[in-house]
Amino acid sequence: MVGRGDEPEVIWARPERTGRGPKPAYRRGDIAAAAVRLADAGGLDAVSMRHVAAELGCGTMSLYNYVPRKEDLYELMVDAVSGEHELWEPTGDWRADMLRVGHQTRALMRRHPWLPRLMSGIYGFSPNALRYLEHCLACLDPLEVSRGTKMELVAMLNAVVTMYVANELAVAERTRSLPWSEERETAVRIAYLGSQVATGAYPRLAATFAEGAGPVDLEAVFERALGRVLDAFTPRG
Amino acid sequence: MVGRGDEPEVIWARPERTGRGPKPAYRRGDIAAAAVRLADAGGLDAVSMRHVAAELGCGTMSLYNYVPRKEDLYELMVDAVSGEHELWEPTGDWRADMLRVGHQTRALMRRHPWLPRLMSGIYGFSPNALRYLEHCLACLDPLEVSRGTKMELVAMLNAVVTMYVANELAVAERTRSLPWSEERETAVRIAYLGSQVATGAYPRLAATFAEGAGPVDLEAVFERALGRVLDAFTPRG
DNA sequence: AGCGCATTACGTACGGCGTACGTAACTACG
DNA sequence: CGTAGTTACGTACGCCGTACGTAATGCGCT
Numbered sequence: 154m155v156g157r158g159d160e161p162e163v164i165w166a167r168p169e170r171t172g173r174g175p176k177p178a179y180r181r182g183d184i185a186a187a188a189v190r191l192a193d194a195g196g197l198d199a200v201s202m203r204h205v206a207a208e209l210g211c212g213t214m215s216l217y218n219y220v221p222r223k224e225d226l227y228e229l230m231v232d233a234v235s236g237e238h239e240l241w242e243p244t245g246d247w248r249a250d251m252l253r254v255g256h257q258t259r260a261l262m263r264r265h266p267w268l269p270r271l272m273s274g275i276y277g278f279s280p281n282a283l284r285y286l287e288h289c290l291a292c293l294d295p296l297e298v299s300r301g302t303k304m305e306l307v308a309m310l311n312a313v314v315t316m317y318v319a320n321e322l323a324v325a326e327r328t329r330s331l332p333w334s335e336e337r338e339t340a341v342r343i344a345y346l347g348s349q350v351a352t353g354a355y356p357r358l359a360a361t362f363a364e365g366a367g368p369v370d371l372e373a374v375f376e377r378a379l380g381r382v383l384d385a386f387t388p389r390g
Numbered sequence: 391m392v393g394r395g396d397e398p399e400v401i402w403a404r405p406e407r408t409g410r411g412p413k414p415a416y417r418r419g420d421i422a423a424a425a426v427r428l429a430d431a432g433g434l435d436a437v438s439m440r441h442v443a444a445e446l447g448c449g450t451m452s453l454y455n456y457v458p459r460k461e462d463l464y465e466l467m468v469d470a471v472s473g474e475h476e477l478w479e480p481t482g483d484w485r486a487d488m489l490r491v492g493h494q495t496r497a498l499m500r501r502h503p504w505l506p507r508l509m510s511g512i513y514g515f516s517p518n519a520l521r522y523l524e525h526c527l528a529c530l531d532p533l534e535v536s537r538g539t540k541m542e543l544v545a546m547l548n549a550v551v552t553m554y555v556a557n558e559l560a561v562a563e564r565t566r567s568l569p570w571s572e573e574r575e576t577a578v579r580i581a582y583l584g585s586q587v588a589t590g591a592y593p594r595l596a597a598t599f600a601e602g603a604g605p606v607d608l609e610a611v612f613e614r615a616l617g618r619v620l621d622a623f624t625p626r627g
Numbered sequence: 628a629g630c631g632c633a634t635t636a637c638g639t640a641c642g643g644c645g646t647a648c649g650t651a652a653c654t655a656c657g
Numbered sequence: 658c659g660t661a662g663t664t665a666c667g668t669a670c671g672c673c674g675t676a677c678g679t680a681a682t683g684c685g686c687t
Binding site: 162163166224270274280283286290291294299300303304305308309312315316317320326327331341342345357358360361364365378382385386 | 397398400402403506507510511512515517520521523524528531536538540541548549550553554557570574575578585586591592597598601602611614615618619621623
Binding site: 413415450 | 661662663664665666667668
């Protein structure tokens with residue numbers, strides 16, 4: 154028996170198929186796809202070993218032949234959706250290319266709202282993550298900074314996108330498991346915020362909220378954030 | 391009976407004490423402190439309603455008189471450690487002040503390694519969070535940009551700090567619940583990464599890793615990241 | 628060809644979790 | 658002073674991850 158969780162192991166290093174024994178009934182991709190389907194439909198909490206097994210149509214414990222620990226299932230999921238990144242031929246305009254990367258990552262995370270939560274806890278060198286990283290570096294070829302700096306750029310871009318989307322989705326994901334609506338939850342929180350600001354204890358905060366009374370244009374905020382990150386890495390001439 | 395989780399509610403809006411009935415035996419602060427103690431010692435997974443109740447010395451279900459849902463316990467925890475932020479009189483040098491804020495947040499998160507995980511999932515307008523935000527805005531008084539832009543600066547600074555610390559701590563937090571050491575886990579993952587890079591499928595990645603063979607200076611990387619975020623918000627003259 | 632054994636399949640079971648519910652003791656307000 | 662609203666908390670339900678044991682399977686060896 155090989156690696157039932159008693160040895161440190163990267164799941165990607167474990168062969169999908171070893172010589173002996175009956176043929177495995179599923180591929181890693183099948184399992185990842187099933188888990189992603191469940192998470193998309195019912196949130197990350199809907200991804201349990203039992204549910205995934207049921208979705209596949211096998212017994213719960215059979216899953217452990219493919220995935221030694223639940224955490225590895227998460228890694229499979231992250232890799233699977235990372236494969237949805239479109240990788241194009243770099244245009245030569247690194248700024249435009251990286252903007253496109255940022256927007257695409259955001260779209261990916263909105264399609265799979267559970268992704269930000271997993272991204273911040275996973276070490277992340279799955280095959281598709283490596284492909285994605287290589288693609289970013291290719292887009293950055295025209296940028297004249299050190300290789301290390303390019304990595305830092307990609308890291309910061311991902312950090313900003315991830316946290317912005319996470320905040321955007323926080324309420325929606327929270328209310329998913331609660332018996333009342335997202336609007337009601339938001340209203341209650343805004344009301345509390347208003348009451349606190351109205352005490353006068355936070356004058357600058359009060360001024361800010363008074364100024365921007367209308368709803369915030371999330372799209373514009375995100376766009377500005379991306380632009381600023383890229384500016385921060387543009388060599389000043 | 392008031393708000394046992396059947397109504398949307400911000401825990402901060404609920405009075406700690408209502409008129410009727412026996413005196414509550416604990417204050418919110420006691421509960422938060424107990425939970426933080428457990429999380430610091432045993433990771434976020436050590437924070438269960440049962441454990442916190444035991445730490446306080448009361449029955450499990452008594453906790454629910456103070457905290458309608460577990461999520462609210464998390465909010466209490468985040469607020470409690472947010473109170474550890476040192477708030478000083480702004481110096482007039484907004485850049486220096488914000489650098490200090492960034493370093494302090496990082497220190498806070500290293501003291502409480504479970505914090506990044508909670509930060510990315512919580513809406514976050516607790517009393518201490520408001521105080522912290524107001525303080526940041528005060529530090530930014532000398533910066534001549536719109537109020538909205540200042541908020542965006544604070545948001546991005548927090549995003550970057552949170553994700554950087556989260557990555558820094560990812561392996562450590564992961565191995566906490568596993569039977570082998572952090573070093574062993576890291577070694578295995580690095581080995582896999584090396585094997586993949588060696589296939590030649592990722593030339594730019596390979597070059598990057600060949601170049602920076604030595605261990606990365608996390609301190610310097612973090613410092614540069616902070617600097618770049620602040621640069622991105624400095625009006626160009 | 629046929630034996631051996633690593634592997635797959637999966638039922639059962641254990642200890643933990645969040646929390647719904649019911650009951651008893653208690654105290655401020657009408 | 659009664660009574661209504663609160664606190665305290667034991668019990669119980671339905672989940673969870675997963676250790677373990679057993680039966681079936683089919684590759685690689687002699």
